[in-house]
Amino acid sequence: MNTTTQLSDSALVTLYIAGNENAFEQLVNRHKNKVFTTILLIVKDTYTAEDLMQDAFIKAIHTMKSGRYNEEGKFSSWICRIAHNLAIDFFRKEKRSPMITLEDGSNVFNNLSFAEDSAESLQIREDTHARLRELIQTLPQTQREVLMMRHYAEMSFQEIAEATGVSINTALGRMRYALINLRKKMQNTNIAYDKNLYSE
Amino acid sequence: MIKTSTQNELIQYVYNELADDAAELLEKAFMHDDELAEGCSELLLIQSLMNASYKSPSERSINNILNYSKNLSLQS
Numbered sequence A: 001m002n003t004t005t006q007l008s009d010s011a012l013v014t015l016y017i018a019g020n021e022n023a024f025e026q027l028v029n030r031h032k033n034k035v036f037t038t039i040l041l042i043v044k045d046t047y048t049a050e051d052l053m054q055d056a057f058i059k060a061i062h063t064m065k066s067g068r069y070n071e072e073g074k075f076s077s078w079i080c081r082i083a084h085n086l087a088i089d090f091f092r093k094e095k096r097s098p099m100i101t102l103e104d105g106s107n108v109f110n111n112l113s114f115a116e117d118s119a120e121s122l123q124i125r126e127d128t129h130a131r132l133r134e135l136i137q138t139l140p141q142t143q144r145e146v147l148m149m150r151h152y153a154e155m156s157f158q159e160i161a162e163a164t165g166v167s168i169n170t171a172l173g174r175m176r177y178a179l180i181n182l183r184k185k186m187q188n189t190n191i192a193y194d195k196n197l198y199s200e
Numbered sequence B: 001m002i003k004t005s006t007q008n009e010l011i012q013y014v015y016n017e018l019a020d021d022a023a024e025l026l027e028k029a030f031m032h033d034d035e036l037a038e039g040c041s042e043l044l045l046i047q048s049l050m051n052a053s054y055k056s057p058s059e060r061s062i063n064n065i066l067n068y069s070k071n072l073s074l075q076s
Helices: A009-017 A021-043 A046-065 A077-096 A119-137 A141-152 A157-164 A168-188 B006-013 B020-029 B035-053 B059-075
Strands: none
Touching: A009 A021, A009 A077, A021 A046, A021 A077, A021 A119, A021 A141, A021 B059, A046 A077, A046 B059, A077 A141, A119 A141, A119 A168, A119 B035, A119 B059, A141 A157, A157 A168, A157 B020, A157 B059, A168 B006, B006 B020, B006 B035, B020 B035
């Protein structure tokens, strides 16, 4: 049994800096899906997202190994922030609207485990989640931006307000409209409010 | 009709950014305001769906990252 599985992120970071590679593997496995999805929703291309995710973790490796990691924040927020910034940088440099290649057939299921579910129900669940990711792409830019920053990159509303040059109430309002619009789009495209589709 | 300020508080509440005293007041309001409680439930459901919508990267990419780290450790 891996003794690092129950440790906090902070403890894993400490172990990794001390040379424990298993601790790093645990950190990567804990956060890979969130980091990857954060990037994918911005760059909209699976292969680019794979590359940028590797860049994000490599940047994190160098920061931790060089002793520059700041213990004040949460690891998950920090790594998602790195991923978000890399994706935004890439998107700005590319200045293009890449094709959406969300489903490439590989490793299609997320980190949830539903051993009792049929292949068909798993596919329906994944299709629903893929559709949701597509719907997020159709939100107005200002709403999508704040949703990405808050939900996926885990920035606080205050941080989002500062990063985007608006008041915190405007940031909150944009998030509210993003979620309302997302709900409407889900209803319009018959994404059911099926509890089985949710996490936990 | 839920006031805009309250709707903003709801957003902060579901993202755990509302101060404890304000969160307590909001939770009390849920008890007698069905519209507010329903609005909160809707937000939590969408939030849960987004949480479940994460997609996995390839094993190859993960192995690249882990190998990079191991190689770096060996060099130092």
